[in-house]
Each structure stands twice: as C-alpha cells, then as structure tokens.
Amino acid sequence: xxxxxxxDLFNRSCFYVTIISLTxxxxxxxxxxxxxxDRAMGGRRVASxxxxxxxxxxxxxxxxxxxxxxxxxxxxxxxxxxxxxxGTNVCVKLVNQDGPIGCDSSFYSGTTAPFSNYIASAADLAxxxxxxxxDPYLAVVAQNMYTTGTVNSLLASGKVEGLxxxxxxxxxxxxxxxxxxxxxxxxxxxxxxxxxNPQGNGFNLRWFNMPMVFLTNxxxxxxxxxxxxxxxxxxxxxxxxxxxxxxxxxxxxxxxGNDLTACLRRDYCEPLGGRNVWATVAxxxxxxxAVKSKTPTTRQTIMVTTxxxxxxxxxxxxxxxxADASGMAVLLGVAxxxxxxxxxxxxxxxxxxVLFVGHDGEYYGYIGSSSLAYNMEQSNxxxxxxNVTHVLDIQxxxxxxxxxxxxxxxxEPADAxxxxxxxxxxxxxxxxxxxxxxxxxxxxTADVGLPxxxxxxxxxxxxxxxxxxxGVAFTDHRRAYTNAFAQSVFDTYPDNVAPADGDxxxxxxxxxxxxxxxxxxxxxEAADPVVAAGLSANCTRIHQYLECFSSDWTCPxxxxxxxxxxxxxxxxxKPQNRYVSVYRVDGLYTSVFLSAxxxxxxxxxxxxxxxxxxxxxxxxxxxxDEWCYNSTQHTTNALSPAFDWDGSHYYVKDALADGNSxxxxxxxxxxxxxxxxxxxxxxxTSTIVTxxxxxxxxxxxxxxxxLGIRHMSSVLNVKND
Numbered sequence: 001x002x003x004x005x006x007x008d009l010f011n012r013s014c015f016y017v018t019i020i021s022l023t024x025x026x027x028x029x030x031x032x033x034x035x036x037x038d039r040a041m042g043g044r045r046v047a048s049x050x051x052x053x054x055x056x057x058x059x060x061x062x063x064x065x066x067x068x069x070x071x072x073x074x075x076x077x078x079x080x081x082x083x084x085x086x087g088t089n090v091c092v093k094l095v096n097q098d099g100p101i102g103c104d105s106s107f108y109s110g111t112t113a114p115f116s117n118y119i120a121s122a123a124d125l126a127x128x129x130x131x132x133x134x135d136p137y138l139a140v141v142a143q144n145m146y147t148t149g150t151v152n153s154l155l156a157s158g159k160v161e162g163l164x165x166x167x168x169x170x171x172x173x174x175x176x177x178x179x180x181x182x183x184x185x186x187x188x189x190x191x192x193x194x195x196x197n198p199q200g201n202g203f204n205l206r207w208f209n210m211p212m213v214f215l216t217n218x219x220x221x222x223x224x225x226x227x228x229x230x231x232x233x234x235x236x237x238x239x240x241x242x243x244x245x246x247x248x249x250x251x252x253x254x255x256x257g258n259d260l261t262a263c264l265r266r267d268y269c270e271p272l273g274g275r276n277v278w279a280t281v282a283x284x285x286x287x288x289x290a291v292k293s294k295t296p297t298t299r300q301t302i303m304v305t306t307x308x309x310x311x312x313x314x315x316x317x318x319x320x321x322x323a324d325a326s327g328m329a330v331l332l333g334v335a336x337x338x339x340x341x342x343x344x345x346x347x348x349x350x351x352x353x354v355l356f357v358g359h360d361g362e363y364y365g366y367i368g369s370s371s372l373a374y375n376m377e378q379s380n381x382x383x384x385x386x387n388v389t390h391v392l393d394i395q396x397x398x399x400x401x402x403x404x405x406x407x408x409x410x411x412e413p414a415d416a417x418x419x420x421x422x423x424x425x426x427x428x429x430x431x432x433x434x435x436x437x438x439x440x441x442x443x444x445t446a447d448v449g450l451p452x453x454x455x456x457x458x459x460x461x462x463x464x465x466x467x468x469x470x471g472v473a474f475t476d477h478r479r480a481y482t483n484a485f486a487q488s489v490f491d492t493y494p495d496n497v498a499p500a501d502g503d504x505x506x507x508x509x510x511x512x513x514x515x516x517x518x519x520x521x522x523x524x525e526a527a528d529p530v531v532a533a534g535l536s537a538n539c540t541r542i543h544q545y546l547e548c549f550s551s552d553w554t555c556p557x558x559x560x561x562x563x564x565x566x567x568x569x570x571x572x573x574k575p576q577n578r579y580v581s582v583y584r585v586d587g588l589y590t591s592v593f594l595s596a597x598x599x600x601x602x603x604x605x606x607x608x609x610x611x612x613x614x615x616x617x618x619x620x621x622x623x624x625d626e627w628c629y630n631s632t633q634h635t636t637n638a639l640s641p642a643f644d645w646d647g648s649h650y651y652v653k654d655a656l657a658d659g660n661s662x663x664x665x666x667x668x669x670x671x672x673x674x675x676x677x678x679x680x681x682x683x684x685t686s687t688i689v690t691x692x693x694x695x696x697x698x699x700x701x702x703x704x705x706x707l708g709i710r711h712m713s714s715v716l717n718v719k720n721d
Contacts, residue, residue: 084676085676089316092254115137115245116231118140125153132240138248142168165213166221175199176485187366194449197480204487214314243681245680246679246681247678248678255269270584270667275638276635277358300353303392304334308362318487319489322396322399328549330511332541332597338354341515353522354518365640368454372638377464393473398505409440410442413449459471492550493547516535552574576588605628
C-alpha cells in the first residue's frame with residue numbers, strides 16, 4: 001500500500017508507543033524477578049520515567065528524516081514513500097544590477113505541492129486553467145508544450161508555484177528564452193535598433209521566484225509523468241481526482257538575496273566569467289626570434305574570434321549547437337588552414353600577426369570580449385605589441401536556413417567609409433568568389449546596426465581610445481535570427497545544425513573564404529596569390545568539431561586532442577553544457593578548445609614518434625600523438641571590467657559599471673543538494689487531522705504511563721516519594 005508522509009507519521013507513532021510500553025513491562029518483570037517486589041518498585045518508577053522520555057523522544061524523531069545513506073532505500077520506509085529524482089536539470093538564481101534572475105525554491109523547507117494534470121496538449125492546458133481545483137500546483141508540462149504561451153498562461157493563472165518539463169521526442173515549433181534584443185546595453189548602441197530575435201521571450205533574464213526543472217533522465221520522466229497522469233481527469237471534460245494526489249518536494253537553497261552589492265559583500269554570489277583562449281599564427285616577439293625585428297608597439301594584428309560558451313534557462317542543457325559550436329568549428333577550420341598552409345618562414349614574414357580568440361561568457365553581456373578589449377587597451381595581457389586593426393567575428397553560421405540563403409557578413413554602417421574597412425570588404429568578396437562560398441553582404445543600415453557580436457565591443461573600445469577597427473561579423477541570418485531556438489535547450493545536434501557529412505551548409509567554404517581573406521590582409525603587398533589559393537581547411541575535421549562540441553565529447557577527435565579527458569559514465573557519449581559558470585570555475589570546453597586551437601594554429605610541428613620528452617624544455621612546445629608542436633596557445637581572464645577584487649571579496653567598480661556585465665550566480669549550500677522527491681501528497685485537511693491525532697496519541701500515552709504508575713503504587717500499597 002502506498003504511504004503518505006502523514007500516514008507514515010501516525011504509523012510510526014503507534015509503533016514507537018507499543019515498543020516502549022513493551023520495553024517498560026519487560027524491565028519491570030526483570031527487576032521483580034531479580035530483586036523482589038519491594039525493591040522492584042523503585043526500578044519500575046525509573047523505567048516508567050525513562051519510558052516517558054522515550055515516548056517524547058520518539059515523537060520528535062518522527063519529524064526527522066532517516067539518513068538514507070545508512071539504510072537500504074529499497075526497504076527503508078522513506079524509500080517506500082518518496083521517489084528521489086536523480087537527473088534533474090535545475091534553473092538556478094542569478095543576480096545583476098537590476099535584481100534577481102532565474103529560479104529558487106522556498107528558503108528552508110522547499111516547495112511542496114501536488115502535480116497538475118499532464119499538460120501535453122492545448123486541451124490539457126485549457127482544462128488546468130479552467131477546472132483544476134487543488135491549487136497551488138507543480139505544473140507538469142510535456143516538452144512539446146514548453147512554449148512561451150504555455151509558461152505565461154500558467155504563471156498568469158496564479159495556480160502554479162513550480163514547473164517540471166518532461167522531455168520527449170517532440171520539440172515546440174520555436175522557443176528562444178533569450179531577449180528580443182540580445183546583449184542590449186552591453187555593446188555599441190545605447191538604445192535598441194533592431195529586433196534581431198523576434199521569437200525571444202526573455203526567460204533567461206526573468207525572475208520566476210519558484211523552482212523549475214527540466215527532466216531528461218528516463219526513470220525520472222516516467223515517475224513524474226505517471227504521477228501527473230494519475231492526477232489527470234478521466235475524460236477531457238471530467239473532474240479532477242480527489243486527494244491524495246501525486247506531487248513533489250523541490251528544494252535547493254540559493255544564498256543570494258536581491259541586491260547585487262550586498263550579495264557580493266557577503267560572498268553569497270560570485271561574478272560570472274571564465275577564461276579566454278587565444279593563439280597566434282606568427283608567434284610572439286619574446287618567444288620567436290624570427291619576429292623580433294617587428295617593432296612590438298606598432299605591429300598590427302588581425303583578430304579572428306568566436307564565442308565558446310552557450311546559454312539556456314536550464315544551464316546544464318546549454319549545448320548551443322548552432323549558437324556557438326558552429327562558430328567554434330569554423331574558427332578552428334580557419335586556424336588549421338593557416339597553420340598547415342603557411343610555412344613557418346611565411347608566417348614570420350607576415351606584416352600583420354593573426355590572433356585567434358575564443359571568448360568566454362559572451363551571452364552574459366560580452367564578458368569575454370569586453371574583458372579582452374579592455375585589457376588590451378590597458379596592456380594587461382601577455383601579447384606584446386598588440387595593435388588590433390581588424391576583427392572578424394564568427395557567430396552562428398549553421399542553422400538549417402543556410403541551405404537556402406547561405407551565410408552573411410555584417411559591418412558597422414558608421415565605419416563604411418574607412419579605408420581599412422573598404423579593403424577588408426573587398427578582400428572578403430574576392431575570396432568568397434574564388435572559393436564559391438554562398439556569402440552575401442547583409443547591407444547593414446544605420447537603423448539596423450550590427451547584430452549581437454563581439455565586434456561591437458572591440459569597436460566600442462577602439463572609439464573610446466580615439467582609434468578605429470575594421471571588422472565583419474559572420475552569421476546565418478541577414479536580419480532576424482533564423483535559429484528559432486537561440487539560447488535554449490533545443491539548440492541541439494543534429495536537429496538544429498548542418499549534417500556532419502559533406503558541406504551542404506557551406507561551413508568549409510566559409511572557413512576557406514575567411515582564411516584567404518586573413519592571409520591577404522596579413523601579408524599585405526607581399527601576399528602570394530598562389531599561396532592564398534592553396535590555403536585549404538580540413539572539411540571533414542570542421543564537421544567533426546561541430547559534431548563533437550554539440551553531440552559527443554567522447555568522440556575520437558577529442559580523445560586524440562585531449563588524451564586525459566575525463567567524463568563520468570553518465571556523461572559519456574553525450575554533449576556537455578557550455579554555460580560560463582562563475583569566474584573561479586573553468587569550463588571543460590575551455591580546455592578542449594585550447595588543445596584544438598594549439599594543434600590547428602601551430603607555428604610548426606616535428607614528428608618525434610614515441611619520444612615524449614622531445615619537447616621538454618622548449619618554450620611553447622608540447623607533445624601530442626607522436627608530434628612536437630610549437631604553438632603560442634594561452635588563456636587570459638574573462639572577467640567583466642566592472643568587477644574587481646579587494647582581497648576578500650569582489651565588488652563593482654563604479655567607474656566601469658555602466659555598459660559592462662554585472663551578472664553573478666548565487667552560491668548554494670553544499671549540505672542542501674538539489675532535491676526533487678515525488679510522493680503522494682495528502683490534502684491539507686488530512687494533514688491537520690493526522691497532526692491532531694498524533695498529539696492526542698502522545699498525550700494519551702503520557703497520561704497512561706502516569707496513571708499506570710499511580711494505580712500500581714496504590715494496588716501494591718507503595719508510597720510515592
């Protein structure tokens with residue numbers, strides 16, 4: 001028989017009282033048999049008093065959950081009542097200058113409520129909104145019904161204090177929890193110009209003030225779906241089943257309050273951030289004698305950049321197949337084309353160096369690009385003589401819409417007349433024509449501006465320093481996003497990106513176009529047309545990068561690049577999230593991308609076979625898979641310029657607060673894990689009745705022991721001292 005917590009409390013109370021009563025009687029008989037009746041009376045009173053305290057203790061014990069670590073949960077009483085979910089992906093709490101963002105449960109006890117009916121269709125939603133009588137509920141929504149309209153309707157009903165999304169094979173037609181104006185306020189423009197993400201609902205920046213989870217574990221989904229179906233009406237127009245109802249307790253303790261300054265001062269939250277990854281084609285002056293002849297303070301640099309992180313309301317499911325994995329794959333393809341297509345002497349002779357950069361934290365106010373741009377301006381990074389003149393930023397470039405429309409390059413309208421900008425666009429168009437790339441000019445006008453891109457931050461920083469930067473941003477959309485699932489759990493492989501076979505969506509052609517453009521600009525007048533035409537990206541490898549980053553991190557390519565890559569058995573063969581997390585925690589994707597970039601952009605490599613010590617002692621050299629690579633791969637801090645450390649905690653620097661990211665994530669109590677327990681929830685009336693009956697049983701037990709002592713004393717004619 002299925003138990004509820006209230007029945008459990010009553011049953012255990014009766015059990016404890018019975019056991020204690022039998023214990024008192026056994027002690028009494030033992031003392032009488034050993035000591036005689038007269039001496040036994042003192043022992044009896046002692047046993048009775050001890051029994052009284054045992055009853056009180058046992059009643060208190062009923063309110064305390066047994067430690068399951070010491071019990072076989074299959075046979076433990078707690079395990080018969082509660083089903084603890086093991087694979088929940090939770091929405092957590094963030095805080096920025098505008099207040100809290102995300103989700104949280106009730107502070108100490110968690111959020112407990114019955115499940116709604118299983119909302120898998122519009123009819124199910126309509127029934128819940130109009131007829132569900134036992135609110136508040138934990139709404140149980142099938143993945144196909146996880147839409148903007150559904151969530152807003154549930155919240156507006158006032159019947160919901162939690163949400164559980166149950167994964168299935170069908171995703172909604174569109175769902176983007178990003179803003180309609182992604183990263184607005186952190187880039188080049190003070191006011192919104194163009195609605196780049198019209199399907200965006202802004203959930204990633206919304207404060208829900210209730211717990212929300214997305215279920216992907218098969219066992220967990222079955223348990224919640226079963227409970228919700230049992231709570232559903234027998235017919236679409238029927239009545240709700242009566243109590244008890246299946247439900248859950250959702251509990252995770254997030255420490256952060258609602259004020260950013262206080263949160264940082266009390267160490268209740270930490271800034272979002274991570275590590276930017278970079279490497280150069282031509283080496284660094286202090287490491288490479290061949291380029292020391294270049295004047296460090298005047299040598300110009302061309303940057304090829306992309307975002308490494310991704311985002312979703314449920315951070316553990318931030319896979320970002322189109323929204324950043326495609327850009328990472330293309331950038332590595334460009335790095336490989338230049339790294340293998342140019343001889344070391346050709347690289348050293350380049351007029352401009354080439355800097356490849358993977359930014360971290362881009363989806364939270366351009367954390368990575370703003371940090372790198374600011375530190376370059378302050379000369380706080382280990383790249384001597386950086387004078388950035390060109391930035392080519394690769395954004396989402398692999399949505400299915402590319403098959404029909406190709407990719408686009410975007411430019412800042414206000415910079416169209418700059419000679420460097422005109423030269424960049426001319427070189428890009430010439431390279432696209434020679435490579436057969438389906439790449440078109442987005443013709444950005446002043447009322448449209450640039451789409452969300454790191455290029456905005458570099459232009460902004462350059463203008464602040466009285467300089468200019470020529471740049472382009474590559475996307476799979478001319479105007480509004482063609483990715484209907486931007487920054488959501490549904491931006492997955494292979495549903496939302498190019499297939500791994502062939503070059504149907506032109507990723508390889510795009511990589512070759514960018515590589516030829518970069519070489520032409522970097523070599524200047526010395527550019528050799530034959531060398532430019534011979535640059536060729538590894539098309540197979542580009543698609544492998546796309547598949548591995550967005551689908552399977554145990555793929556052969558990643559095992560080759562990172563031999564010591566360790567994933568738990570539960571994560572083997574699955575994509576890994578690329579949520580940026582807090583600054584002190586480096587994402588796994590950073591290490592993988594660093595290794596890939598080091599190999600692809602290597603200045604030179606020498607085969608050494610199994611001699612693993614061949615690279616030892618050589619600066620900027622490393623051994624991998626029988627080769628000794630000479631590469632300049634590095635990482636730098638990706639922390640918003642708005643934050644600083646005073647020796648004990650982070651704080652916001654007022655002078656740099658405006659226009660810079662101030663996103664933080666709440667700390668949580670390690671002793672209070674993310675807990676979701678499914679059980680049979682009794683009605684409020686039943687709970688009160690059980691509590692009252694429990695107190696009556698307790699009072700009756702105490703009275704029974706007391707009266708029993710007095711009665712036995714009078715029967716045996718013993719005075720009570």
